[in-house]
Amino acid sequence: MASSYNLTHLKQLEAEAIHVMREVAAQFERPALLFSGGKDSIVLVRLAQKAFYPGKIPFPLVHVDTEHNFPETIVFRDHLANKVGAQLIVRSVQDSINRGTAQEEKGLNPSRNGLQTITLLETIEEFKFDACFGGARRDEEKARAKERFFSHRTEFGEWDPKNQRPELWNLYNGRKSVGEHFRVFPISNWTEMDVWQYIAAEQLEIPTIYFTHQREVVNRNGALLAKSDYITLIGNEKYEMQTVRFRTVGDMTCTGAVLSDAATLEEVIEEVAGARSTERGTRADDKRSEAAMEDRKKQGYF
Amino acid sequence: MSEINNIDTKTYLDMDLLRFTTAGSVDDGKSTLIGRLLYDSKSIFQDQLDAIEEASQRKGKEYVDLSLLTDGLRAEREQGITIDVAYRYFATPKRKFIVADTPGHIQYTRNMVTGASTANLTIILVDARHGVIEQTMRHSFIASLLQIKHVVVCINKMDLVDYSEEVFNKIKADYEAFSSKLDIPDIQFIPISALNGDNVVDKSENMDWYKGASLLYTLENVHIASDLNYVDARFPVQYVIRPHSTEYHDYRGYAGRVEGGVFKVGDEVVVHPSGFTSKIKSIDTITGPLEEAFPPMSVSITLENDIDISRGDMLSKPLNQPQTSQDIELMICWLNEKKLNPSAKYYIKHTTKEARCMVKDVRYKVDINTLHKLEDQKEIGLNDIARILIRTTTPLYFDSYKRNRATGSVILIDEFTNETVAAGMII
Numbered sequence: 001m002a003s004s005y006n007l008t009h010l011k012q013l014e015a016e017a018i019h020v021m022r023e024v025a026a027q028f029e030r031p032a033l034l035f036s037g038g039k040d041s042i043v044l045v046r047l048a049q050k051a052f053y054p055g056k057i058p059f060p061l062v063h064v065d066t067e068h069n070f071p072e073t074i075v076f077r078d079h080l081a082n083k084v085g086a087q088l089i090v091r092s093v094q095d096s097i098n099r100g101t102a103q104e105e106k107g108l109n110p111s112r113n114g115l116q117t118i119t120l121l122e123t124i125e126e127f128k129f130d131a132c133f134g135g136a137r138r139d140e141e142k143a144r145a146k147e148r149f150f151s152h153r154t155e156f157g158e159w160d161p162k163n164q165r166p167e168l169w170n171l172y173n174g175r176k177s178v179g180e181h182f183r184v185f186p187i188s189n190w191t192e193m194d195v196w197q198y199i200a201a202e203q204l205e206i207p208t209i210y211f212t213h214q215r216e217v218v219n220r221n222g223a224l225l226a227k228s229d230y231i232t233l234i235g236n237e238k239y240e241m242q243t244v245r246f247r248t249v250g251d252m253t254c255t256g257a258v259l260s261d262a263a264t265l266e267e268v269i270e271e272v273a274g275a276r277s278t279e280r281g282t283r284a285d286d287k288r289s290e291a292a293m294e295d296r297k298k299q300g301y302f
Numbered sequence: 303m304s305e306i307n308n309i310d311t312k313t314y315l316d317m318d319l320l321r322f323t324t325a326g327s328v329d330d331g332k333s334t335l336i337g338r339l340l341y342d343s344k345s346i347f348q349d350q351l352d353a354i355e356e357a358s359q360r361k362g363k364e365y366v367d368l369s370l371l372t373d374g375l376r377a378e379r380e381q382g383i384t385i386d387v388a389y390r391y392f393a394t395p396k397r398k399f400i401v402a403d404t405p406g407h408i409q410y411t412r413n414m415v416t417g418a419s420t421a422n423l424t425i426i427l428v429d430a431r432h433g434v435i436e437q438t439m440r441h442s443f444i445a446s447l448l449q450i451k452h453v454v455v456c457i458n459k460m461d462l463v464d465y466s467e468e469v470f471n472k473i474k475a476d477y478e479a480f481s482s483k484l485d486i487p488d489i490q491f492i493p494i495s496a497l498n499g500d501n502v503v504d505k506s507e508n509m510d511w512y513k514g515a516s517l518l519y520t521l522e523n524v525h526i527a528s529d530l531n532y533v534d535a536r537f538p539v540q541y542v543i544r545p546h547s548t549e550y551h552d553y554r555g556y557a558g559r560v561e562g563g564v565f566k567v568g569d570e571v572v573v574h575p576s577g578f579t580s581k582i583k584s585i586d587t588i589t590g591p592l593e594e595a596f597p598p599m600s601v602s603i604t605l606e607n608d609i610d611i612s613r614g615d616m617l618s619k620p621l622n623q624p625q626t627s628q629d630i631e632l633m634i635c636w637l638n639e640k641k642l643n644p645s646a647k648y649y650i651k652h653t654t655k656e657a658r659c660m661v662k663d664v665r666y667k668v669d670i671n672t673l674h675k676l677e678d679q680k681e682i683g684l685n686d687i688a689r690i691l692i693r694t695t696t697p698l699y700f701d702s703y704k705r706n707r708a709t710g711s712v713i714l715i716d717e718f719t720n721e722t723v724a725a726g727m728i729i
């Protein structure tokens with residue numbers, strides 16, 4: 001009898017993620033879903049729809065816009081929020097810079113990833129969010145392998161690796177003192193492949209930059225960066241037209257393209273399966289140091 | 303082994319899931335073993351491999367140190383030890399694996415309990431040169447306490463004992479002598495060399511005398527489908543869905559996760575604590591209604607009658623109801639630096655219910671090396687395992703942990719720091 005009642009691994013991961021989302025909706029007063037327009041947050045939105053069906057998603061989607069995004073991502077973001085009938089809140093890094101709470105990096109391809117932290121914490125403060133869903137996965141990077149589903153943050157948004165609560169069974173402890181909040185990662189246990197296979201199985205829409213297209217790119221230290229107003233060419237660097245796609249949708253300044261002909265989800269999956277480098281390997285900002293991720297996380301990036 | 307990289311979507315969607323932990327004392331080769339599994343299952347990407355090759359060279363090692371793959375936070379890197387539970391992922395065409403990598407230090411019972419709480423299986427590493435030691439027993443006891451049904455004892459570093467069958471047999475016999483006192487239904491023994499890969503993925507040519515399967519084959523084929531409870535129907539209500547839309551005007555969906563048994567449309571159910579009964583009208587999902595739901599599905603259930611049900615309530619069947627009481631006997635593992643305070647109150651979380659409780663009695667503390675019950679020891683601190691009696695502010699609806707891990711487990715939370723201070727298993 002038991003064997004016919006067997007959930008496949010992806011169904012188990014889905015059930016786990018839905019369970020986590022419902023815990024958050026029940027345990028917190030003002031949750032929000034951090035939406036980047038990337039594939040992981042697209043999966044989160046789908047899971048949220050499933051978790052509360054036939055009700056609407058009972059929390060807003062929040063986008064911290066660096067204004068260095070691919071235009072395709074922004075178009076997609078607005079389209080998806082509209083389609084699922086969710087409230088969309090957008091806050092911009094540029095506003096933090098204008099307020100003087102954030103300062104633009106100097107250099108050739110200034111990254112706004114670090115500044116995103118500041119704007120995010122300001123947004124959390126503004127709306128008094130007490131739990132923010134993120135699409136981070138433990139398989140992405142070493143520092144994340146120990147992350148909890150419910151990740152406790154201090155009043156300053158900081159993460160203390162030494163002071164995380166043990167998580168047992170599926171009992172999630174969301175108790176907190178005034179001012180503290182949580183980041184919650186429902187797809188912690190998913191791998192990149194799981195995410196792609198889920199997108200294919202659920203037939204989810206994703207931004208066009210994930211698929212092959214012609215684009216002018218410059219090769220900088222092995223990373224193919226898209227032509228944009230935010231990049232200054234140096235020396236004998238030049239833009240070249242290439243057939244590329246992106247594996248993540250970060251900022252144009254630091255998200256490297258890969259040469260690819262993958263035009264359909266099936267082809268993307270095939271490519272992911274044979275991939276020789278992790279998806280974060282195409283992001284210039286991670287390479288800065290082995291412990292870069294951990295440092296940014298301590299400041300509240302995730 | 304066929305590679306995960308060549309599998310098609312259909313196969314991928316059919317894979318099932320095995321969660322396991324690894325336990326062993328420092329230097330038994332846990333990190334090397336996990337590194338090897340990740341490496342041989344092609345779950346390591348080129349850039350990760352480049353990074354550890356570079357780091358290995360920097361540290362002056364003559365071979366690629368696979369253990370660096372699973373090394374987490376910086377503080378740990380600096381101290382060269384693993385100090386928390388880290389999760390790793392790999393897959394073969396048969397299964398996806400989630401590994402809770404837990405460190406072996408004496409002071410980290412807490413981490414092993416945490417990792418074990420969600421595991422189907424535990425790998426216990428034994429250094430072939432040292433044999434069964436105190437920590438082996440401790441780890442096995444925790445596996446049994448947490449009701450892990452499958453234990454694989456990997457006798458590692460066989461290359462350092464000339465791949466000797468005698469050494470293997472001696473360790474196996476020693477282990478069996480003490481594990482007979484434990485409650486572990488399925489124990490297997492595999493002689494391996496994590497460093498060289500013997501019997502990890504493929505059968506080793508160095509150990510003809512070993513007739514069993516390789517570790518990976520064992521992990522791929524261990525039968526876990528019947529580990530969940532499909533008998534006692536239990537549905538803790540997590541969240542009530544009320545859309546307040548014209549289309550779903552009076553809709554009330556009880557959202558939650560099936561934690562035991564099978565619920566079918568038309569089944570009669572009883573609601574705890576109210577005791578009202580009703581019938582299941584529908585089991586709804588965004589992609590259409592279901593006829594039945596079983597563990598560990600997350601679903602939304604509607605009932606024929608309009609009764610008042612909220613988070614923390616539980617649905618079961620009239621002829622098979624959970625136990626209920628305010629006085630509950632628990633085995634606990636204490637997880638916090640701050641000792642158990644017998645005069646304090648704690649929050650208690652059980653399924654989706656939260657209450658408060660106080661500790662009425664510490665029955666005994668367990669010496670986890672000898673398994674003796676220390677009845678005169680009442681002080682419970684970090685990493686201690688003890689049996690206690692608690693009294694809750696409201697009755698809980700529960701099963702014994704042995705019968706159902708989900709409805710038999712609790713956590714205790716400090717009222718002031720909000721930290722999770724104990725993991726409890728209902729007796």
Ligand SMILES: Nc1nc2c(ncn2[C@@H]2O[C@H](COP(=O)(O)OP(=O)(O)O)[C@@H](O)[C@H]2O)c(=O)[nH]1
Pocket residue numbers: 326327328329330331332333334335369458459460461462494495496497498
């Ligand atoms: N000869 C030999 N050495 C091993 C084997 N497995 C691990 N080691 C070595 O034992 C040491 C400790 O291994 P490590 O994986 O870091 O142990 P951990 O502390 O349990 O994670 C390292 O120097 C490994 O290279 C093995 O099968 N044979």
